[in-house]
Amino acid sequence: MDIEQHKIPQATAKRLPLYYRFINNLHSQGKLRVSSKELSEAVKVDSATIRRDFSYFGAxxxxxxxYNVEYLLSFFRKTLDQDEITKVALIGVGNLGTAFLHYNFMKNNNTKIEYAFDSNPEKVGTEIGGVPVKHIDKLEDIVKGDITAAILTVPSAAAQGITDRLVHSGVSGILNFTPARITVPEHIRVHHIDLSIELQALVYFLKHYPLEAGEEQEE
Amino acid sequence: MDIEQHKIPQATAKRLPLYYRFINNLHSQGKLRVSSKELSEAVKVDSATIRRDFSYFGAxxxxxxxYNVEYLLSFFRKTLDQDEITKVALIGVGNLGTAFLHYNFMKNNNTKIEYAFDSNPEKVGTEIGGVPVKHIDKLEDIVKGDITAAILTVPSAAAQGITDRLVHSGVSGILNFTPARITVPEHIRVHHIDLSIELQALVYFLKHYPLEAGEEQEE
DNA sequence: GGCAGATTGTGAAAAACTTAACGACTATCT
DNA sequence: AGATAGTCGTTAAGTTTTTCACAATCTGCC
Structure with a gap:
């Protein structure tokens, strides 16, 4: 089964969580059926793309x-949540880290932030959004063998150092919010999200790609 | 000149701010020249892609x-900063909004957050990261005619309402951090960044696309 | 039971993007 | 001066992703 999964395009895979959330919304609104056209308007993805995406999983x-909302929902739950919950650690309880901890993650979600880490003694020992904050010195002890992915919200100067410790503690994926481009061994997956770059890119697009009626939006 | 700019692929445009920052870094480190290979290792983008991206702007x-670092830097400055600074407003001074305000934006940057807005009277009137916090009731008065883009970091229930007010006040772009997919007229550009989806997508990739040696990373 | 209208799933084409490969050129070493 | 190693810009090939467009087929109504 895992072999066949490989045929799903990455672009599709990235949209799955989005679909999942909106189908969840529809379900809690009591909607029974939905067309690709309706869904398209809600998630802002072309309806043909939605049909194509869904078709990778069969009819x-x-x-x-x-589409029957109930059926779609149970299908996505099975596909995305897949067995067990993925345990995540968050490193760096600044404003951005705190925002993440307050996010209501467990809703519609296959991930749980188990621990947060920081070096500030005022934060260590507290609990934010239901997540205990541990001292960064304990990183290896706590993460080792138990945590699959990490969210990196530390100052960029600390990014590579913490990354090395995370890799050494066995995480397989890192969501990097620092402006630093971190270096990892080949088997570790890193996704970068850079707030400053996102803003600059938006502004560049505004200046150079003014939207005319009929042009479409992209992510 | 603007007509010709349209030939730059969007994928390239999104990487420009990234290149810009790293070239800036190199410059402040006193480096005089850099090859596409070196740059490739730093920004984690294939060297052929970098050469191709640069070539859209000529030789x-x-x-x-x-590449001569000094020349590259002055070129990017001209291309990205383009004349004047783009004025930005931030709506919603929660944790995420606060994180944004503390970001050191003006460094290497063509954007400036001029005002933040919130409804919380304890925040209104203060200044965070050098940005004055105004009451949300003043949104139209302050934004109208002066602000080009907005960063939306409000609770998702408020997203569409604030969006409508922003559109009405004449912004041309919105960077939407709420999970809601907002609806706007066709001439307004929206980029969505959804923290929860980013995490879920990372986890999905970890489970279904395990990295082997030799596979590459993507954003 | 039958028909009008709606909507999917998908083949085929187009578009967008990335990567490989190489000719042309530079710098430096001996 | 010639040899060597390094590097760009670009052509061409490859890959991925999106979009069009329509036959197949289901629903809902009369």
Missing amino acids: LGKKGYG | LGKKGYG
Whole structure:
């Protein structure tokens, strides 16, 4: 089964959590069916792309009818949540880290932030958004063998050092919010999200790609 | 000149701010020249892609030599900063909003957050990261005609309402950090960044696309 | 039961993006 | 001066992603 999964395009994989959330919304609103066109308007993805994305998983809909929300939801739950919850650690309880901890993650979600780490003694020992804050010195002890992924919200000067310790403690993925581009062994996956770059890119697009009626938006 | 700019692929445009920052770093480290290979290792983008990206702007480098850091920097400054600074407003001074305000934006940057808005009377009137916090009721008065883009860091229930007010006040771009997919007229550009989806996508990739030696990383 | 209208799933084409490969050129070493 | 190693810009090939467009087929109504 894992072999076949490889046929799902990465672009599709990135949209799955988005679909999942909106289907969840529809379900809690009591909606029974939805068409690719409706969904398209809600998530801002072309309806043909949605149908194509869904089709990678087989025939989830019915012609002339659309998709059954209940069925779609249970399908996504099975596909995305897959067995067990992924345990995550968050490093760096500044403003950004705190924002993450307050996010209501467990809703519709296959991930749980188990621990946060910081070096500030005023924060260590407290609990934020239900997540205990540990001292950064304990990183290896606590993470080792138990945690799969890490969210990196430390100052960029500390990024590579903490990364090395995370890799050494066996995490397989890092969500890097620092401006530093961290270096990791080949088997570790890193996604970078850089707030400053996102803003600059938006501004560049505003200046150089003014939207005319009919042009579409992208992520 | 603006007409020709349209030939730059969007994928390239998104990488420009990243290149810009690293070239800046190199420059402040006193480095005089850099090759696409070196740069590739620093920013984690294939060296051929970098050469291709740069080439959209003409011949910036010298064969057998590489790129002159000083020249590259002045070129990017001209291209990205383009005349004047873009004025930005931030709506919602929660943890995420505060993180943004503390970001050192003006460094290497063509954008400035001029005002923040919130409804909390304890925050209104203060200044965070050098940015004055105004009451949300004043949004239209202050934004109108002066502000080009907005960063939306409000609770998702408020997202569409604030969006409508921003559009009405004449902003052309919105960086939306709420999980809601907002609806705007066609001439307004929206970039969505959804923290929860980023985490879920990372986890999905970890489970279904385990990295082997030789596979590459993407954003 | 039958028909009008709706909507999927997908083949095929187009578009967008990345990567490999190489000719042309530079710098430096001996 | 010639040899060597390094590097760009670009052509061409490859890959991935999006979009079009429509037959197949289901629903809902009469």
